[in-house]
Amino acid sequence: NKYGVNELRKMFLDFFESKGHLVMKSFSLVPHNDNSLLLINSGMAPLKPYFTGQEIPPRKRVTTCQKCIRTGDIENIGKTDRHGTFFEMLGNFSFGDYFKHEAIAWCWEFLTEVVGLDPDRLYPSVYLDDDEAFDIWNKEIGIPAERIFHFGKEDNFWEHGSGPCGPCSEVYYDRGEKYGCGKPGCTVGCECDRYIEVWNNVFTQFDNDGHGNYTELDQKNIDTGMGLERLAAVVQDVDSIFDVDTIQALRNRVCELAGKTYKENHDWDVSIRIVTDHIRSATFMISDGIMPSNEGRGYVLRRIIRRAARHGRLLGIKGDFLANLSHTVIEGSKDGYPELEEKKDFIFNVLTQEESKFNKTIDQGLSILSDMEDTMMKEGKTQLSGEDAFRLYDTYGFPLDLTKEILEEKNLTIDEDGFQAAMKEQKEKARAARKVTNYMGADVTVYESLDPAISSEFVGYDKLVWESEV
Ligand code: ATP
Ligand code: MG
Ligand code: MG
Ligand code: MG
Secondary structure, three states: OOOOHHHHHHHHHHHHHHOOOEEOOOOOOOOOOOOOOOOOOOOOHHHHHHHHOOOOOOOOEEEEEEEEEOHHHHHHEOOEOOOOOEEEEEEEEEEOOOOHHHHHHHHHHHHHHHOOOOHHHEEEEEEOOOHHHHHHHHHHOOOOHHHOEEEOHHHHEEOOOOEEEEEEEEEEEEOOHHHOOOOOOOOOOOOOOOEEEEEEEEEEEEEEOOOOOEEEEEEEEEEEEEEHHHHHHHHOOOOOHHHOHHHHHHHHHHHHHHOOOOOOOHHHHHHHHHHHHHHHHHHHHHHOOOOOOOOHHHHHHHHHHHHHHHHHHHOOOOOOOHHHHHHHHHHHHOOOOHHHHHOHHHHHHHHHHHHHHHHHHHHHHHHHHHHHHHHHHHHOOOEEOHHHHHHHHHHHOOOHHHHHHHHHOOOOEEOHHHHHHHHHHHHHHHHHHHHHHOOOOOOOOHHHHHOOHHHHHHHHHHHHHHHHHO
């Protein structure tokens, strides 16, 4: 069976619709009324008010395919087979309706009967003392006890401070020996990619009073999440999420532009995967109205675009290329996200503007950084000073973690405290200068001074999005 990504998304939503769920469309990547989160990182995140009871859900059973960004996984890109900074999370949710029996039974039915995964390759895990979930897997589904793994709080208990929380049950898929790390004891839960985590079922059944006292909730909830790309990778029996149909098309495009063959050189592969992943993130972020800037979400976007631009350069791609790739992202995903097609000109413009701005300074910046490295070598230093890192940031538009990444490749580090101090000093100077010149209260930084249109454009577009969504 070779179901495509777009087909699998639909199969999941249809399946849960047939089980009485309301299909809701993905929420924006920009959280709504939630300051605790910069970007939506799970299917559950935008549904929080329904879980806490703050708002009444349109139905007690809901299913979504949610756009997610996890910048925390950025270091994993290229290193693991299973992580992207952007991915789609499939989920089914129960707000005080069905609980473990149905959730586990449907999870199993979908994986084994709907998409047809081999049951002998699937391994569930349960939280240490969640005997209820264990018994359902063991007695109702019929999985032998020795195939059910028990994990502790870190992996199998979902909790964020005080409030609703509970045990999870995850499902892993054994992709076979060739993906194993070969270390003794490599089994479910090993960090390598042989036993790949596919689906997380969270059972929010407790309330934590903030002091570690747990009481059973009256309203028990189900919150599940399965990465669409991971599901596709195991269903299509391919090496990684970068080999599933839609993403492979994009990866091929990157290779074409670079004139490189995938799986020929490890360093190239890492860069190819980074560019492939980051252009997906950037395209979706811009389509949700996020603009490159120096703060918050906008800075996340800027870092992602600039990191992609640099890895494009490492691959030998000349000139602007991100808008070109974004085209392929849109072609591959417009089925599930028609807004991509509607906003494509806008997306191309934002990408090209940000990229060409960085292109003007990147070569010069790289050559200055290389001079700095030479000086460090001569002086026997392994740490770049905060002032130098700040100069690269301020004058050449190098996000700190980009400089850090380049140096790490040579086992060098940055004085990060020094960088923050230099940044603070510059902000204070700017503030003082503003007092004198009364610069309309605006916050002047190098980016804005390079292109004064950026910040005003951001506000306008953002407003437009919110208004059209109300
Ligand atoms: P992992 O342990 O592999 O990092 P996780 O435990 O952090 O995954 P969850 O928070 O449980 O993931 O999210 C639910 C599901 O979302 C996962 O089981 C997986 O299928 C998918 N997922 C999580 N992070 C990513 C990612 N960075 N890229 C693609 N899919 C992901
Ligand atoms: Mg993770
Ligand atoms: Mg995990
Ligand atoms: Mg998990």
